[in-house]
Amino acid sequence: MKKIKAQLKTLSKSLATISKKVENITAQVDKLQAPKKAAPAKKAVAKKKAAKKKVAKKKVTKKAAVKKAAPAKQVTMLDTVFNVIKRTKKGVTVTQLREKTKLDSRQLSNALYKLTKKGAIQTKSRGLYVKK
Numbered sequence: 001m002k003k004i005k006a007q008l009k010t011l012s013k014s015l016a017t018i019s020k021k022v023e024n025i026t027a028q029v030d031k032l033q034a035p036k037k038a039a040p041a042k043k044a045v046a047k048k049k050a051a052k053k054k055v056a057k058k059k060v061t062k063k064a065a066v067k068k069a070a071p072a073k074q075v076t077m078l079d080t081v082f083n084v085i086k087r088t089k090k091g092v093t094v095t096q097l098r099e100k101t102k103l104d105s106r107q108l109s110n111a112l113y114k115l116t117k118k119g120a121i122q123t124k125s126r127g128l129y130v131k132k
Contacts, residue, residue, distance in 0.1 A: 077103065081111040082131075085121055091130040 084100050085092050092100075098108055112129060115121045124130045 077101075077107060078111050078114060081108065082115055082120055085115075085129050086131045088130075091124050091128045094127045094129075097129070 080101050081097060081103070084097055094105075094108065094112075097103075097112075098105065101108065103111070112121070115129075116123065119132060121129050122132045
C-alpha cells in the first residue's frame with residue numbers, strides 16, 4: 001500500500017511538471033502566431049508614417065526659414081557670471097557678483113563652482129574670483 005502511494009505521488013508530480021511545460025509551449029506558439037496576423041496592419045501603419053513624413057518635410061522647410069532669423073544662442077546663468085568676472089582685472093567678490101547678476105547665493109555658488117571646475121575662473125583669495 002505504501003509503495004502504491006509513493007508511486008502515485010511521483011506520478012502526480014511528473015504530471016504537474018508536464019502540464020507546466022505544455023502551457024509554456026502553447027504560450028510560445030501563441031506568441032509566434034500573433035505577428036503573422038498583425039503583419040498587414042503594419043503595412044498600413046507604414047503607409048501612414050510615410051505620408052506623415054512627406055507632410056513633416058514641408059513643415060521643416062518652413063521652420064528652417066524661421067530659425068535662421070532667430071538668435072542662435074541663449075545666455076545662461078554661467079555666461080552672465082563669467083562675463084561679469086571677465087570684465088574686471090583685479091577680480092570680483094561674491095557680494096559684487098550678487099549685486100550685478102541679481103542671483104541667489106545658492107545659484108551664485110553653484111555657478112562659481114561649475115566655472116572653477118571647467119577651468120574658466122580661479123579663486124585668487126577667499127571670495128575673490130578672477131578669469132583664468
